[in-house]
Amino acid sequence: MKALVFWFEMASTYSYLSAMRIEEDAARAGVQVVWRPFLLGPIFRAQGWASSPFNVYPAKGRYMIRDMERLAAARALPFRMPATFPANGIAAARMAIVAARDGVAGPFVRAVYTAQFGAGADISNADVLSRVAEGVSLDFARLSASASAQDVKDELRRSSEEAQALGIFGAPTFQTADGELFWGDDRLDQALGWSSRL
Amino acid sequence: MKALVFWFEMASTYSYLSAMRIEEDAARAGVQVVWRPFLLGPIFRAQGWASSPFNVYPAKGRYMIRDMERLAAARALPFRMPATFPANGIAAARMAIVAARDGVAGPFVRAVYTAQFGAGADISNADVLSRVAEGVSLDFARLSASASAQDVKDELRRSSEEAQALGIFGAPTFQTADGELFWGDDRLDQALGWSSRL
Numbered sequence: 576m577k578a579l580v581f582w583f584e585m586a587s588t589y590s591y592l593s594a595m596r597i598e599e600d601a602a603r604a605g606v607q608v609v610w611r612p613f614l615l616g617p618i619f620r621a622q623g624w625a626s627s628p629f630n631v632y633p634a635k636g637r638y639m640i641r642d643m644e645r646l647a648a649a650r651a652l653p654f655r656m657p658a659t660f661p662a663n664g665i666a667a668a669r670m671a672i673v674a675a676r677d678g679v680a681g682p683f684v685r686a687v688y689t690a691q692f693g694a695g696a697d698i699s700n701a702d703v704l705s706r707v708a709e710g711v712s713l714d715f716a717r718l719s720a721s722a723s724a725q726d727v728k729d730e731l732r733r734s735s736e737e738a739q740a741l742g743i744f745g746a747p748t749f750q751t752a753d754g755e756l757f758w759g760d761d762r763l764d765q766a767l768g769w770s771s772r773l
Numbered sequence: 774m775k776a777l778v779f780w781f782e783m784a785s786t787y788s789y790l791s792a793m794r795i796e797e798d799a800a801r802a803g804v805q806v807v808w809r810p811f812l813l814g815p816i817f818r819a820q821g822w823a824s825s826p827f828n829v830y831p832a833k834g835r836y837m838i839r840d841m842e843r844l845a846a847a848r849a850l851p852f853r854m855p856a857t858f859p860a861n862g863i864a865a866a867r868m869a870i871v872a873a874r875d876g877v878a879g880p881f882v883r884a885v886y887t888a889q890f891g892a893g894a895d896i897s898n899a900d901v902l903s904r905v906a907e908g909v910s911l912d913f914a915r916l917s918a919s920a921s922a923q924d925v926k927d928e929l930r931r932s933s934e935e936a937q938a939l940g941i942f943g944a945p946t947f948q949t950a951d952g953e954l955f956w957g958d959d960r961l962d963q964a965l966g967w968s969s970r971l
Contacts, residue, residue: 632942645963756839758840765847
């Protein structure tokens with residue numbers, strides 16, 4: 576089975592859209608999803624941006640919210656921007672690494688995004704993450720402890736460096752087994768089609 | 774019949790993709806296309822960019838070329854980046870205004886894009902534009918003279934100001950009769966669907 580690497584950033588609105596559908600769509604295409612959280616902050620800073628481009632460029636930010644409203648409505652997904660955007664998603668990203676090792680990245684990551692962009696919750700808050708994890712029957716104490724281990728911190732830092740080295744500049748990005756990159760939720764179908772033909 | 778305003782920039786790669794299909798797709802959706810060339814240069818400069826974001830952010834620029842190669846191949850369109858990007862598209866945009874007044878924006882604009890991004894021609898060159906116009910049976914001497922008139926220059930400047938005031942920050946952008954904006958060739962189907970339901 577061909578693998579498609581799903582590079583996502585926990586604070587990214589469009590990653591939410593892809594996370595909610597990628598497993599079902601990939602299964603239909605006969606493609607296996609590899610969940611790889613990374614951090615966009617260092618990549619944005621390297622481009623000279625102190626925040627998300629949606630904050631740096633307000634017209635783009637206003638458009639993104641309207642675009643998300645329309646796309647979420649069309650897909651029957653809840654959508655509500657959190658008060659602080661982008662959230663500090665480092666803790667959630669480290670937990671996603673642990674969840675991926677345990678084979679439960681899908682349920683955990685979807686629950687984090689649904690809390691954040693469906694209900695407007697602040698995912699930098701440990702209580703929020705605790706409720707999210709327990710809502711999908713994950714042991715938060717264990718998840719939290721594992722996520723604080725040095726090897727997980729190192730893995731997230733290395734993944735973010737790897738993403739930047741690959742030329743990734745936004746999320747979600749899909750990486751095929753033959754090295755093609757597809758950027759944006761708009762490209763998920765194309766990335767799955769490409770992978771299924773390998 | 775509902776109208777959809779097609780805001781395009783003559784030097785924009787993704788506008789090429791939309792220009793090549795918008796009339797057929799709109800006809801199928803029962804939507805009328807309004808061709809409105811504008812200039813992205815002033816909008817980019819207002820955001821602090823001295824050039825296209827594809828030049829300002831090289832990773833994004835490299836991705837765009839690969840993305841265009843794949844999309845053009847899938848649509849059986851030729852694709853070749855011109856040596857100088859972005860081209861100075863002011864003369865071509867003014868001619869597109871004249872062509873739109875004459876009801877021949879589609880053939881003219883498609884021919885300009887095909888020369889530029891299908892064959893790599895420099896559309897700031899009057900000889901190139903002359904061959905393009907004659908290739909679609911337009912009288913270049915008349916087109917060129919009309920495009921140099923003050924009212925056409927004024928219209929292009931006003932259109933670019935209007936685009937910026939609407940919150941447009943990239944091309945192509947599609948504007949529905951009820952004021953929705955859809956950015957990018959990826960959103961053409963959605964914009965047509967929205968328009969056809971009005």
